[in-house]
Amino acid sequence: MSRAERLFDLLQILRRHRRPVSGAVLAREAGISLRTLYRDIGSLQGMGAQIEGEPGLGYVLKPGFLLPPLMFSAQEIEALSLGLQWVGRRTDADMGQAARNVMAKVAAVLPAELRERMEDDAMIVGHGWERPQAVDLALLRRALNESRKLSLAYTDEKGASTARVVWPVSLGFFESTRVLAAWCELRGGFRHFRADRIEAAEILPERLPRPRRQLMKEWRNTLLPESDSGVRYSISRSHDTREIPMSTDTKSADLVLYTNPQSRGGIVHWMLEEIGCPYTIKVLEYGTTMKAPEYLAINPMGKVPAIRHGNAIVTEAAAICAYLADAFPEACLAPAPEHRGDYYRWLFFTAGCLEPAASNHVLGWNPSPDMEARFGYGSYGRVLDTLDAWLQDRTYVAGDRFTAADVLLASHLQWGMTTGMIEKRRAFEAYIANHVTRPAATRADEQAEKLSAQQAWKAA
Structure with missing residues (x-):
């Protein structure tokens, strides 16, 4: 390395440190001796760099100094x-x-x-998953740059439309979506708005009541402070406020949910809120920690959700819901014996027929009539017709009260109809309306939103 390159690297290191940094730290980062560092600091000061400090106290570079540019590597x-x-x-x-x-x-x-x-085209960026957006992102960026309020017409994941006035804070560009973080005057707090759900937007003449940098600090403070790899919640039951004794070894064992907030793990998250037992969330990333040896030892499929309850490990959302209902009978999420047949039928109909039929259908593939016998679900239309007939005028899928089967089925129907995987039908919409606003479901949604924001902006 030439002396000029060494001086340039040292200058770059100083620029990265906004507060005084010791000579020993600088020398270690630059890969030089302390004596050489002091000599190089003197050389930079002689060239006009405003480096303040001295040996034993530390150094800081004042802004405004530029060396002649060196060529990129x-x-x-x-x-x-x-x-x-x-x-x-x-x-x-x-x-x-x-x-x-x-x-x-x-x-x-x-x-x-x-x-x-x-x-050279040795490395290329392919086209991402682009959702249609009614509002040009340039308008959102302009509101951010001008520090002005925005008026939004927004449709949430449940299909509810609202008019919002927001104070834009940050615009996140992610692989599958674009997200605007903003203070929402309607909700009185920070919220995250997916760009593809913004139906209309208008920049208002009013400026933000506080500097955007200050709002950015306030917003970051609302994100979960715990490590994203282990967030612990202590939960109270939504449908019964009585204390539930958890005295046996099984009930007092640690309960851990392995999930990602943008996954089927949301089904189990809701289920855990319903049972009312404290649990820990461990958030995994697609393609990295989800495929790491530590997690593959729990689920060799490298997929979420999974739970660990003491020594028991359970994977697959339907199996986890059934397990938790049995492991925590006080939560009353398994029906009376006379309704168990319907309960098990629709738990596994959801997992074995509804989900694969909807997944294949949304990809544009359905078994031909002569091939239907080879598939457990037969056909997409028959699956929906069968479920539609069962749900006519029913509040619960099995018996006369809410069970784990309702958690699973309502989750799939809500997600499927929102994304277009499942055809909207009156019986489906009436059924999920009875359940997706339960306090436990709302708590799970709010916690998942915070986890999503923390994951999305953890490097910001």
Whole structure:
């Protein structure tokens, strides 16, 4: 490494530290001796860098000093190209054009060999999962940049439409969606609005009542403070306020839910809120911690949800719901014996017929009439007709009270009709309306929203 490169690296290290940092830390990060560090600090100060401090006290670089630019390395060119490609494909039209302009400007000043590296297609960014959006993201970005309030027409995941006035804080660009974090005047708190659910938006003349940076700090403080890998909740039952004795070894054993807030784990999350036993949530990431050896030892499928209850490990949402209903009988989430037949039938009809039929249908594939006999569910239409007939004028799927089968079925129907996987029918909508607003379901939704926000912005 040349002396010029070493000085440049040291300057970059100082820029990363906003507070005074000791010479020993700087020397370790720069990979040089303490004596060389002191000599390099002196050289930078002699070139005009406003580095304040002295040996034993620490150093800090005041803003405003620039060295003549050094050329990018080949790896830096690849990183720059990949990042600009992502912005070009995954943001709004104006931001995408800006990214392409930056690529052209950078390429114009690069030496031929590095320009070739930047234009190489060895690494490409593919098209992401794009949902149609009624509102241009450029309008949301403008409201953020101008620190102005926004008027929104918003439809939530349950299909309810509301008019909101919000104070925009941050816009998150994620692989499957775009999310606006904002203070909502209607709800009196910070909320997260998916861009594809914003039906209309208008920038209002009123400026934000507080600086956006201050709102950003307040918003971050509302995210769950616990580690995302282990969030513990102590839950009270939603349908009965009496204390439930949990005296046996099984009931007092640790109960852990392995999940991701954007997964079928939401079904089990709701179920845990219903049973009223304290539990711990361990959030796993798709493709990384979900496929790590530690979790594969729990579920070799590398999928969520799963639970650990003492020494027992249970996977698959339907099986977990059935297990929890039996393990915590005081919660009364399994029906009386005379209704167990219907209970088990619809638990496993949901898992074995409704979910695979809906999944295949939304992908555009259904068994042909001569192939229906080879599939457990027969056909998509027959599954929906059978369920529709059973739910006519029923509040509960089995017996005369709410059970674990209702948690599972209502969750699938709500999600399926919201995403278009399941055809909307009057009997389905009437059935889920009785259950998805239960206090336990609401608590699970609110906690999942916080977990989603924490995961999404944990690097922000």
